[in-house]
Amino acid sequence: MLAAFGDAYGIQFPLLSDAGSKVIRAFGIFNTNIPEDHKMMYGIPFPGDFLIGPDGIVRDKLFLPSYEHRASATAIAMRNGAAGANAVEIESGALSATVSLSGARCFPGQELATGLVIRLKPGWHVYGKPLPSSYRATELIFESPIIGEQSMELPAAKPMLLQALGETLPVYDGEVRATGKLEIKWSPPMPAKFLEPFGKAIAPGPYKIAGRLRFQPCSDTVCEPPQEIGFELPLEIEAGVPPAPRKPA
Amino acid sequence: MEAQEKADILHGIIRKFGAGGKDITSEEWGRFVAAQNDGYRTGPEIGARVPDFALPDQHGKVRTLKDLSGPNGLLLVFSRSADW
Numbered sequence: 001m002l003a004a005f006g007d008a009y010g011i012q013f014p015l016l017s018d019a020g021s022k023v024i025r026a027f028g029i030f031n032t033n034i035p036e037d038h039k040m041m042y043g044i045p046f047p048g049d050f051l052i053g054p055d056g057i058v059r060d061k062l063f064l065p066s067y068e069h070r071a072s073a074t075a076i077a078m079r080n081g082a083a084g085a086n087a088v089e090i091e092s093g094a095l096s097a098t099v100s101l102s103g104a105r106c107f108p109g110q111e112l113a114t115g116l117v118i119r120l121k122p123g124w125h126v127y128g129k130p131l132p133s134s135y136r137a138t139e140l141i142f143e144s145p146i147i148g149e150q151s152m153e154l155p156a157a158k159p160m161l162l163q164a165l166g167e168t169l170p171v172y173d174g175e176v177r178a179t180g181k182l183e184i185k186w187s188p189p190m191p192a193k194f195l196e197p198f199g200k201a202i203a204p205g206p207y208k209i210a211g212r213l214r215f216q217p218c219s220d221t222v223c224e225p226p227q228e229i230g231f232e233l234p235l236e237i238e239a240g241v242p243p244a245p246r247k248p249a
Numbered sequence: 250m251e252a253q254e255k256a257d258i259l260h261g262i263i264r265k266f267g268a269g270g271k272d273i274t275s276e277e278w279g280r281f282v283a284a285q286n287d288g289y290r291t292g293p294e295i296g297a298r299v300p301d302f303a304l305p306d307q308h309g310k311v312r313t314l315k316d317l318s319g320p321n322g323l324l325l326v327f328s329r330s331a332d333w
Contacts, residue, residue: 002307005331014306014317015331026300027292029327033285035256040263044329046289053322056298056314063291066282194273 009241021045068186068198069148071111074103078113078179087115088231094124094217094224099140101182101209105236108187108202114152116140116213118176126215128157128170136216136226138172142182144209146202146237152180164221171218182209189240204239208232255284299325 002015016023024030024045034041048063062071078084084100095118102113118138120126131137142150155178157170187202188195209232216226262281265273293299303313317323 002331006307011307014312016304016306016312018304023300023302023304024327026302027327029290029292031285031289033250033255033287034259035252038256038259038263040333041259041285041329045327046286046291047327047329048291049327050292050299050325051322052299052314052318052325054318054320055322056301056318058293058295058297058299059322060295061291061293063289065286065289192270192273194270194275194278197275198278 068109069111069183070109072103072106074106075111075113075181078102078115084113084115086233086235088233090213090229090231092217092227092229093121094219095120095126095215097213097229099211099213099231099233101233101235104234105238106184107238107240108146108184108199110184112182112184114140114142114150114180114182116152116154116176116178116180118172118213118215120173120175120217123219124217125160125171125173125219126176126217128154128172131169132167135169136214138176138213138215140178140180140211140213142209142211144207146185146207147209148183148185150180150182152178154178162218162220165223184235184237187240202237204237207235207237209235250284250287255287258284 002017005011006015018024021030021043024043027045029045029048031044031046034044036042046063047067048061050058051060053059064070074082074085082102084102086102086104087098087100090097090099097119098115098117100115106112118126126138127135129137138154140152154176157172159168160171161168185202186199188199191201210230211233212228212230214226214228217224258280262273262277299314301314303311306312314323
């Protein structure tokens with residue numbers, strides 16, 4: 001079974017078989033929700049990933065409650081320090097910025113990491129939060145019918161007394177770096193009425209993920225009106241993988 | 250969720266799949282997923298030691314935690330099935 005599966009997908013790493021679920025039980029992740037007389041599912045684990053150091057100590061782990069949505073390999077790599085592979089540059093008078101996605105391709109249901117680097121020109125700043133409603137805080141927003149949840153937390157902005165305004169407000173100057181998450185919606189693997197509320201089919205192929213960087217640039221002497229700069233990043237949605245052929249028993 | 254209720258949900262869906270799956274509702278599917286994930290556990294915490302193991306790989310060779318670990322350790326992925 002595992003040999004056929006590994007051959008079908010060209011898998012180079014070891015695939016281990018835990019017949020009887022001994023190791024799954026030893027790890028404490030045996031799925032006790034499945035009744036013993038359930039032929040198909042009895043013995044499965046709660047699925048998840050462990051990053052284990054050479055000393056056998058767990059360094060990190062990832063368990064998700066919903067199996068439709070998974071982190072992509074590029075998102076995991078980017079959270080661990082890799083650079084975004086799919087980037088666009090933004091220019092305005094007061095700043096330049098780089099917006100990136102962790103990858104240029106993914107499957108439906110995968111989560112990508114997002115990156116933002118803002119480089120302010122000397123003497124200019126933009127605002128953080130919390131902020132009075134008369135100013136615009138810096139924000140990066142992605143927009144596309146194929147995206148689900150998104151989040152990006154900017155670092156804490158430093159309070160600065162702005163002489164011209166006579167107010168102390170949270171600002172960014174110099175360079176600002178932030179990373180976030182962007183979920184690509186799940187696409188049911190087969191047409192089935194009961195799966196429709198969980199996700200509509202997404203055709204594989206090239207897509208554009210649009211977005212806007214919102215900010216308000218100010219210097220010691222001038223405060224410009226709030227700005228929004230739009231951008232687009234390409235994203236290739238990959239076709240689902242067909243089931244591995246089975247070797248005759 | 251009661252054990253009997255979970256068992257009924259899990260058996261019920263597989264019976265319906267066996268019969269073609271046409272009359273499965275999205276509420277039933279939602280309950281099927283919830284029954285599987287009820288009170289899910291994630292094993293050893295970050296900073297804890299994982300248990301040793303010895304399991305056969307796809308070529309029949311027995312592999313242990315120690316021999317699978319490289320200089321940077323090991324990424325160990327628990328999957329539910331390679332068959333469905």
